[in-house]
Amino acid sequence: MADIKAPVFPESVADGTIVEWHVTEGQQVNRDDLLAEIETDKVVLEVVAPDNGVVTKIVKQVDDTVLSDEIIGQFEAGASASTDNAPAVDPDQPAAPVQAKQAADGGEPVQATDKKDEADHKDQSPAVRKAAKESGVDPKEVEGSGRGGRVTKTDMANPTLKADSSIKSDSGRPVAESMGERTEKRVPMTRLRKTVANRLLAASQETAMLTTFNEVNMKPLMDMRAKYKDQFEKRHGVRLGFMSLFVKAATEALKRFPAVNASLDGDDIVYHGFYDIGVAVSSDRGLVVPVLRDTDRMSMADVESRIRELGGLAQKGKLGLDDMTGGTFTISNGGVFGSLMSTPILNPPQTAILGMHAINDRPMAVDGKVEILPMMYLALSYDHRMIDGKEAVQFLVTIKELVEDPAMLLLDL
Structure with a gap:
């Protein structure tokens, strides 16, 4: 044994x-x-x-x-x-009956077959069963939008209850009740979401967090991407995105401003001689931050490939602990969801986080003339106990300059 x-x-x-x-x-x-x-x-x-x-x-x-x-x-x-190997049965006790229910007309017990329950279970996809497990919502009480009324993962994410449903959790406690078109849903927080909530609350309460903003002209980077994206994908087998250049720009800026790449450990400042950048990813289970290791040694193709790999693992819930631990700096891209501007919250014990946002056409003054340019707001939240305002502003300006002129990265300027 x-x-x-x-x-x-x-x-x-x-x-x-x-x-x-x-x-x-x-x-x-x-x-x-x-x-x-x-x-x-x-x-x-x-x-x-x-x-x-x-x-x-x-x-x-x-x-x-x-x-x-x-x-x-x-x-x-x-x-x-x-x-x-079967569980022992007490011979003095009668066999346990199959689940029974009262018939509506005669009040006689009618046995429900195990085969029906098994069929209902098999009719649900693994994703639906997992969502049901996490939320406590019974898929049989949810209106399905799939073929033949099957319940899909999307249905479980935003359930529309059947008119006669009263959804209960595994403990029997109602988590949602139908009241015509008005419904309420009570779902216990997952361990991950509770931990994220506690860490974000602690970061706002236990650090001297301050945010500085700047804007970046994305046209040079967009022009470069449009010109070389086909060749890049053909050569490296991965699409050229904006994140890889921001990761490389952030890595260069971290080299120039070591305090932004440091962390606090009690009364000690720990300066890291490596560059492990976390990339915040939204998943069905909540916000996760897989880490790119040694970004100073990675090419842009390496960065794109690794981000794609980690993003896929995050969506499947297959990220390992090694993928999540550590990290000396974090980048969060709220722009993929349409965010124009936000204040990212620190990921302790890191002392800074970069927030990217949506790219929008805006009128800008260029050499005394007004031009319409694709602009992005950048935000850098930092712990003022560790990083002075001057360093934070210069760090963000460095990223702005490198993104607006990508050739500077190649020429090490």
């Missing part, structure tokens, strides 16, 4: 919560089959079967809190599923 254990969490992760068991006691599994999922404040970790065999016991149930390397179940390698 072997123990099924939670993964070893890094020091920054205190504990996790079991969000789903994909097996039951007595079930036979193959090596590396997915057994359970554990959600931490950063990522969802998968627990897989160590070998071929049978899951003999589930120790920790869904919603239980688990610690690093804690036993969550037991496993017998090489065993086969049989009646020996």
Whole structure:
């Protein structure tokens, strides 16, 4: 008999919560089959079967809190599923009935078959089942927009309740009720969203955060992209976007202003001799910040490829802890959602974060004449305890100059 254990969490992760068991006691599994999922404040970790065999016991149930390397179940390698693995039955007790309900006309108990429940479950996609698990909303009570009335992942994100529905969570507590066209929905926060909320609140309360703004003319960069995007994609197999140049511009600016790349550790200032830039990504589970490592050694193609890879993992909920930990600076692009201007919040223990925004045509004065140019507002939030206003402004101006004249990066000017 072997123990099924939670993964070893890094020091920054205190504990996790079991969000789903994909097996039951007595079930036979193959090596590396997915057994359970554990959600931490950063990522969802998968627990897989160590070998071929049978899951003999589930120790920790869904919603239980688990610690690093804690036993969550037991496993017998090489065993086969049989009646020996089935739960013991007390011979003095009658067999448990199948779920029953009262008939509307006669009040007699009518048994509901397991086959129907199984069919309902199979009719739902994995994405829908996962969304239901996270929200506590029963897909059977949601109006489906898919073929044949099937419920889709989009339906679960913004559910329209059936007229006679009263949606309940797994605990039986109503989370949404239909009142004609007026509905209310109560969904427990995920561990990730609660952690993000707490960190953002702490950042606003525990740092001397200040934001400086500037604007950048995106026309030179847009012209360069239009001219070389086809050649770039053909040569490197990835599309040329704006983020890669901003990452490279930020890396160069961090070299010139080391305080922006530093962090605070108690009363100590830690100056980092490397450049690990986090890129904020919105996912179904909330805001995550995967990290690009050693951006000073990456080409623009490397940056684009890695951002695409990390973004895909974020949407699938497959980011690992190594993808999320660390980071000396963060870039957040609210412009992809249409944000014209915002004040990004620090990602402690980092001391600065760059906010990008939407590109809009605006009249600008150029050499005494008015021209319509594609402009973007940039925002740099920084911890004034660590970074002086002069350094922050000069850092942001450096990024502005490098973006407006990309050749400066190539010529190291």
